[in-house]
Amino acid sequence: MTIAISNFEKGARAIALKTNILIVGGSFAGLAALNQFHKKFSKEPQERKISVTLVEPRAGLFNALGAPRCIVNPEFAQTQYIPFTKFTKYSFNKVLTADPRLKEELLKSNSQGSPLELNFIHGKINSLNATEAQYQLNGSDNKSNISFDYVILASGRDRQWPVTPKAHDKAIFLDEMKDSRKKIADSQIVSVIGAGAVGVELAADIKVEFPDKTVNLIHPHPTFPPEPLAESFKESVKKSFEDAGVKLHLNVRIAEEMEGGDLVATNGDVISSDFNLWCTASRNNLDYLSDELQTKFLSPKKNLSVNKYLQLSRDDNELPNFYVAGDLVEIDVIKSAGWALHMGIQAADNISNMILNKEPETTLPDVSLWPKKMAIVAGKGDIISCRGPDVVINEPRLVQEFVTYRFGSCFEIVGYE
Ligand SMILES: Cc1cc2nc3c(=O)[nH]c(=O)nc-3n(C[C@H](O)[C@H](O)[C@H](O)COP(=O)(O)OP(=O)(O)OC[C@H]3O[C@@H](n4cnc5c(N)ncnc54)[C@H](O)[C@@H]3O)c2cc1C
Known part of the structure; x- marks a missing residue:
């Protein structure tokens, strides 16, 4: 399938950033964490605002649960992708994107009253090691580094097209869903x-x-x-x-x-x-993880092993400032949006505690008897x-x-x- 690539500006620049908290992935887990930071630091504002950087290739929240219906019904698909420009609660201070219209729209929301210094990167994390991450903007070859104090890995999993759409903005997503419906209708x-x-x-x-x-x-x-x-x-x-x-x-x-x-x-x-839809595999979005982190923290099922606080942890290795939330976590439950939301909140609570010089205290429930x-x-x-x-x-x-x-x-x- 050919998808138009949006009105990306050639030569958009990625710049080096420093942030307190990096969130990789802006879906259920990543956004639940962002909202929880917003709530926490609204209650306990800091003299110097905590900076949070959200990196997400989509320009909005897509409801993966609705994918099967979106694929056959483009009108329904309209309701299943909410552009970040409609998340009026969040005020963006810096927007790095190759899409000038998106940048203008998101920066309109900038308000002094926000408890966070919030950056949005419309792109992907390309590599991440124990100290630093590298990102790449959508539609651009430009890459740069982000250093962070804490990170939440919430990049979830992808499936075969069209269940995981390729589009990075809503208009193109709707074109994809029209295309998938047509393919089915024609067969x-x-x-x-x-x-x-x-x-x-x-x-x-x-x-x-x-x-x-x-x-x-x-x-x-x-x-x-x-x-x-x-x-x-x-x-x-x-x-x-x-x-x-x-x-x-x-x-x-x-x-x-x-x-x-x-x-x-x-x-x-x-x-x-006449037409086949393969639903045989899903894969965690973890290609960006350095070899060292993969070796130390990937479980046999290729999920990330964590301790009860959701910190990366396996055998004798632990990284207390690295948190994982959502589908990536190795846990004996049926993976769900509900768990992703729950873990996003938990990771944010524990990082907030650490920033406020307290111990992480929110723990995963014992799910073994559930x-x-x-x-x-x-x-x-x-x-x-x-x-x-x-x-x-x-x-x-x-x-x-x-x-x-x-x-x-x-x-x-x-x-x-
Ligand atoms: C068809 C279908 C039906 C489902 N039905 C249900 C249901 O009924 N109930 C239920 O609770 N759950 C259901 N689920 C499961 C649910 O969708 C997932 O558990 C949930 O989406 C996980 O959320 P997440 O935030 O961990 O990851 P995801 O929703 O997978 O989001 C990950 C995000 O990370 C981004 N990302 C990926 N790579 C990178 C990178 N390198 N850098 C930055 N960002 C990146 C992606 O673009 C994406 O936005 C269903 C899933 C599907 C596909």
Whole structure:
């Protein structure tokens, strides 16, 4: 797919920065942390404002939970990406971007009354070691360094397009979603490969939007989704797809996608298909981490190991000023936006304490005895949820939350008013 690259200014300059707190990633975990710093230092203003630098390649908050519906419904997609210019609570002092319009809009909000000295970098962290980070602006080759006292790593995970869109601003994101809808609309047989929670919701949303199309959901195991959840839940989800007329291909592993879309299974069977959506993998956004940090802190599952305060910690190694929040954290829970918000707040509380010469004190709860829970959009758009062995279809509270794919529930925590 070709995406227009926005109106980036060639030769935009990246400059070296010093900041008290660097936040890598401005989604659920990163913004929950930013909002918590805002609250903390509003209550306890410092003689010299604490500087916070947010680095995020998107110019807004995208609700990954709503991705499956965005892909088939561009009008809905409109509601699932909130530009940072609409986060009126935050006042930006410095904006580094190759997009002059974005810079002008964000700097309009600059107010003396803000408790933080807030910088926004519209780009990515490229490398990060124990003392320094390097960033690169979107649409520019220009790179520069950031030195920091504390860092929160909240760069989450990416999936295959279009579940993780490529766009760095809202207008281009909407073009991507129109493009994905068109690809599906133009195909008679659409296949979703991988029935993890993401593949399940994608297949459900496609069948709801295009009831006359053949929708295949292909999975290498007999049941789905694969998370450690009650069998009764998995059975309910499966039945909902059968009732909705989605074609289930279970115990089938795809070896190859042919030109034109047909899929060849490892047993040699061919599944006819016109357009395929691969939902087989996700990967943590951690390429920027130095080899030394990777060796010391990556868990066998390629997540980052932390202590109960969310500080980077593994075996005998610990970096007390490095915090991790959200999907990157090695923890025995089903990864969720709820956990990302919770951890963002926790990391910010503990860093605030350290800045105020106190000990970090907010700890992760002991999750080992917690029942596993999930709520998922399944066949016919039903919301099927479970908490331990209890399964409910279309619990009214969840049905209401899923009108916005739960986006509304996070606004207060990320500081969107
Ligand atoms: C289809 C789907 C359905 C889901 N359904 C649910 C659900 O019903 N309930 C639920 O609670 N959770 C759900 N989740 C999971 C939820 O979306 C994640 O747990 C949550 O988004 C994690 O938040 P995060 O802030 O850790 O990371 P992310 O949301 O992944 O955000 C990471 C941010 O970091 C940025 N970034 C990446 N690399 C860099 C870099 N090098 N430098 C700077 N920034 C960087 C990215 O652009 C992104 O904005 C779903 C996910 C998907 C995909």
